[in-house]
Amino acid sequence: MNVVKNLISSASLEDAPLIALGREVLQIEAAAIDNLQRNLDAQFAQAVRTILACQGRVVVSGIGKSGHIGRKLAATLASTGTPAFFVHPAEASHGDLGMVTAQDVFIAISNSGESAELMAIMPLIKRMGATLIAMTGKPQSSMAQLATVHLNAAVEKEACPLNLAPTASTTAALALGDALAVALLSARGFREEDFARSHPGGALGRRLLTHVRDVMRTGEAMPVVSQSASLADALLEMSRKRMGMTAVVDAEQRVIGIFTDGDLRRVLATPVTTASEFHQLTIAAVMSANPRTIGPDLLADSAAQLMEQHHITQLLVVNPQGVLVGALNIHDLFHAKVV
Structure with a gap:
């Protein structure tokens, strides 16, 4: 040497x-x-x-x-x-x-x-x-x-x-x-899932063991209005739940749409002749129909991937019948350290 x-x-x-x-x-x-x-x-x-x-x-x-x-x-x-x-x-x-x-x-x-x-x-x-x-x-x-x-x-x-x-x-x-x-x-x-079970405290464990149901918001924490609600009612619901959106459901609680901060900006960019006309708008007229949804039993990591793929920050969680059971946004995934 x-x-x-x-x-x-x-x-x-x-x-x-x-x-x-x-x-x-x-x-x-x-x-x-x-x-x-x-x-x-x-x-x-x-x-x-x-x-x-x-x-x-x-x-x-x-x-x-x-x-x-x-x-x-x-x-x-x-x-x-x-x-x-x-x-x-x-x-x-x-x-x-x-x-x-x-x-x-x-x-x-x-x-x-x-x-x-x-x-x-x-x-x-x-x-x-x-x-x-x-x-x-x-x-x-x-x-x-x-x-x-x-x-x-x-x-x-x-x-x-x-x-x-x-x-x-x-x-x-x-x-x-x-x-x-x-x-x-x-x-x-x-498999990856087996490795995750040995590492529940690590990033991989959280990614492979945390499901959507573990991080989604439910009950009173979930923003939701009926399809007959006014735009004003929807805005109040969004303000109360602080998720930057609200789900829109039919009488059977099936998801038919979503209304987000982005949708609100688009409404405001549309010329409205009078204030009364604005207040008469229904949420069904301005919502985004057929929103992206995810099932509660999927991995939270799948929700993160879906958000990234479609450039969105919120997801509605539905059961196999399309009934709303929860909601989550990117901050929920950050808080759970999934992303």
Whole structure:
């Protein structure tokens, strides 16, 4: 690593050598992942099948930097349809081993494959009946030989100039763990809706779990007038409900039209000879007929898409018979953090 040596020897803090060092590190780590994908073999497929057949949970463990990778892998598995959790190997030797059952799959991560903390518990876990998967950089290591399935995460060298600090090896382990999680996700037929159920507090969860009925305004909060109402009555209803529009319904409460702020501007732009003529206008004469509507059981995200597609900011919510059951505008979707 000539660039690294030159940087160390000159102790330069100029842009060029620092950027060159960063690029060299990224090249080394990219090469490690590229080599990893070329060497992926049947053991990977066996690991996927083993986890799919698991009747318990996936328990992930590792020490040091491998422990950090293990925590991430357990979290990724759990959020993508494979129940999993992380156990610290040192704590496992002092009671946490009770978390592991014979129905579980135990994934042990160690670049050397000789981590003392893991080697102290793996024979016990194997005797217990749990299936062992080892992810190491040494196929001939003790952990690899003890495991039922070995995932080879070997790298030629670390990105560290001393070839000591875990860098390329942890990147490879992280990527291999992601590959395992995604293969399991695909094999399970995991969908966006499933992901959302694991992330109800996130933006995706809100987008995929919030329905129109959850955000629409109903009852007294819903602006509505009959088709026989006057324009003045409609304006009063709009002012009271503060939605910038009102629904227009027939005697059976079926939606026949909508009157919005935009419709009002168009009415005002039309010459009217007398004030009395203006007050005599009925809402049926100035409303927009056949407005855009949506069903209450559709996702609120669908309402947002419909508004964007037709350049509108309000929607009326109707049941299958066309009866008005709710109303919403873009601010309701903003408030619910759907958009």
